[in-house]
Amino acid sequence: MEFWKINGNGNDFITLDMLAAQKPAHELAELARRLCRRRASVGADGLLIVEPSASAHFRMRLFNADGSEAEMCGNGARCIARFAYERGAAPAEMTFETLAGAMRARVDGNFVEIDLGEQSFAPDWIDRPLTMDGAAFRSCFLWVGVPHLVLFAPEDLSRDDCRRIGRAFRHDASLFPQGCNVNFARPVGRGELTAVTYERGVEDLTDSCGTGGVAAALSASLLFGMDGPIEVHNPGGTNRVAFERLDGRRFRAALGGNTAVVAKGELGPDA
Incomplete structure (x- = not known):
């Protein structure tokens, strides 16, 4: 399985494209616990997953290093937006789903901005x-x-x-x-x-x-x-x-x- 390692100002994530093959939450949680181990594995603060969405360009899921699923993450959202843009899954100005609601992002090279709303x-x-x-x-x-x-x-x-x-x-x-x-x-x-x-x-x-x-x-x-x-x-x-x-x-x-x-x-x- 191909992975990208991306960080937003040192907040680092393993990022996976699962647009074509989704996994159930319990498997993703276990994957996060294994992959995020520093020194023993790739190591990261969390695991980012790109999944299909019916209402936006994609759906973002984030599993913390302990396997818990988070509603949102600002740096994670910025990292996954760059990942999706560079892999052709979304345009430079995009929308994506999170457990905290829809997010809008703009990618300009390595600089990424997200609109967090109210x-x-x-x-x-x-x-x-x-x-x-x-x-x-x-x-x-x-x-x-x-x-x-x-x-x-x-x-x-x-x-x-x-x-x-x-x-x-x-x-x-x-x-x-x-x-x-x-x-x-x-x-x-x-x-x-x-x-x-x-x-x-x-x-x-x-x-x-x-x-x-x-x-x-x-x-x-x-x-x-x-x-x-x-x-x-x-x-x-x-x-x-x-x-x-x-x-x-x-x-x-x-x-x-x-x-x-x-x-x-x-x-x-x-x-």
């Missing part, structure tokens, strides 16, 4: 104070296809701190019954943020999270009055979040950034 905050989750292990945060929570908690701390945290605190909030069922992604964000200049994300399903910090960057940018607009577009600097690179504020807690947002096709090959039987 995003809104829960009214009781705007600038909510939270504490964990003695650290105090200003927080926001919203769904950007998937659930995101955004935390702003008064000072920088180490990666070990982010990993420990992110894991604790991700598994706090009293606050987040479905779990959540946890983003540690910090304004660093006019129109710029740093962000690192503990991702549900990967169960670790990742080098980039597209939907997490959108959640962080929109939260920064509410809490700090930052105007768009906002550049979100992740450990793996920078994404650009453009947005329009519709009212006190609703936005329209788009996510753009670079993608990189790093490998193409055949999956071996031991993968």
Whole structure:
């Protein structure tokens, strides 16, 4: 089976074309668990699948490294759009299905932008104070296809701190019954943020999270009055979040950034 390895600012995916031969979800989940093992197999944050669609150019499915199926992923959506375009499955301006709804994307070389449509905050989750292990945060929570908690701390945290605190909030069922992604964000200049994300399903910090960057940018607009577009600097690179504020807690947002096709090959039987 042919695969492409693609990353969006370091958020990496194994991508497979299954337009002609679909597999059931339990087989795809097991395939993701096997293929995403780093050092033991190809290794990735997730597995992207292109399937046929009756209403769009194709259907996107994403399985995390632990085998769970995610509703959406910003960087994954950007990577699969480039894959579909370069393989001739979709034009440069395309639409595709996800579990979170239809997405529109535009491919321009290695730069890919997706229109995420309307995003809104829960009214009781705007600038909510939270504490964990003695650290105090200003927080926001919203769904950007998937659930995101955004935390702003008064000072920088180490990666070990982010990993420990992110894991604790991700598994706090009293606050987040479905779990959540946890983003540690910090304004660093006019129109710029740093962000690192503990991702549900990967169960670790990742080098980039597209939907997490959108959640962080929109939260920064509410809490700090930052105007768009906002550049979100992740450990793996920078994404650009453009947005329009519709009212006190609703936005329209788009996510753009670079993608990189790093490998193409055949999956071996031991993968």
